[in-house]
Amino acid sequence: MIEIVLASASPRRKEILEQLGLTFTTLSPQVDETTQTYAADEAVREISLRKAKEAVSVLQKEGKDLSDTLIIAADTAVVHNMKQL
Numbered sequence: 001m002i003e004i005v006l007a008s009a010s011p012r013r014k015e016i017l018e019q020l021g022l023t024f025t026t027l028s029p030q031v032d033e034t035t036q037t038y039a040a041d042e043a044v045r046e047i048s049l050r051k052a053k054e055a056v057s058v059l060q061k062e063g064k065d066l067s068d069t070l071i072i073a074a075d076t077a078v079v080h081n082m083k084q085l
Helices: 011-019 040-061
Strands: 003-007 024-026 069-073
Touching: 003 011, 003 040, 040 069
Parallel strands: 003 024, 003 069
Antiparallel strands: none
């Protein structure tokens, strides 16, 4: 069985997974959310990857076997009139 870890403190993301009927645990990775890119899509990918990598690091330090683990990490960018807010 695959263990699902939501690497986010977002109540909305948690709600979505619950609505899907998934069993999962949550972990709020503490990462630097600044980026050198101004493209929203690139920034979101970069920060999400940082969150996923930090979640892996935390779980490995706890001695978790991650061979059957799915880590879900995400970030959100707000854009208005083609400008990231």
